[in-house]
Amino acid sequence: MAGRADSTVLAGARVVLPTGTVDNGRVIVEGGRIAGSATRDARTVDLTGHWVVPGFVDMHNHGGGGASFTSGTVEEVLTGVRTHREHGTTTLVASTVTGEMDFLIERAGILSELVQQGDLAGIHFEGPFISPCRKGAHSESLLRDPDPAEVRKLMDAAHGTAKMFTLATELPGGIESVHLLAEHGVIAAIGHTDATYEQTVEAIEAGATVATHLFNAMPGLGHRAPGPIAALLEDERVTVELINDGTHLHPAALELAYHHAGAARVALITDAMDAAGFGDGRYQLGPLAVEVKDGVARLVEGGSIAGSTLTLDTAFRRAVTIDRIPVDDVVRSISANPARLLGVYDEVGSLEPGKDADLVVLDEEFVLRGVMRKGEWIIEPGIG
């Protein structure tokens, strides 16, 4: 197979393992997986002066490479997947945006086939069960209260590949929907919400375990009305998503979340739309027109931020070089934590023997130099 070495030893790099970073470490790749020991004819790649970290896991992503997961053809969805792989994301969940129920059911069918083929790791339904007060880049006329029967319809249409629903849990039917999702092992994520602190606590008690892009599309942190942010940050059962593109969050907000929740409860996501890895211009986000200028996506009408153009290699580099988060902590929140939440940590999310050989090579400035997925170079480092 092109680009695939059956037995390869990556030598000389700083390797980030679940137990910590090993200087001058070795990662052995065999048959697409990480192996415990090398065979004699193994090819050695010298990665001195580089980092080797696990492949990134993005649990919230709407597209890239000019293609949309919400509306694109199968070919276009695969273009988006490939674009994000080239930026280090070796495991990716496709997120939809608010649309008509029939349309979302149709999309669930298309995307679920790509999950079954191994191109995607699952589907995240963001909307339509969200708050009109915090709609962000979702079509207001198509929003609706969470209805467990409709949630079930979407789950059924996804044939077991639905991994997460973002809900405004304070709306009628919200708590019942959280119960339903939790019973089926699907993540109930609180987001695009106008909930109070107390309503958020109630949703967490009901089984919600993720905060969809914490800080964005929810009330701010107030000292008399702490709102969802305080409830989501303080509860150990909740993982908080953060969009680290420098537009969605001030570095101090990101640091606050890391500090308060701890690295074990942060998931770095992109919330990317089509322009990620592609460029400025006019795009569609579901039914809404978006203008991307200088890498910032905004609705043409109203100017709301409309997803990001972020890729996870940039999120990683920012976290280390601008936000000063320790590398081990960034690795946890960009690989291990989302992999655990998605139920795929046995296969991916850390560099351990037996797991898929999904890894990213970074240089000393944390610029991406190589990506391997299942033992195959997506981008082969031009070194060694």
Ligand SMILES: [Zn+2]
């Ligand atoms: Zn999103």
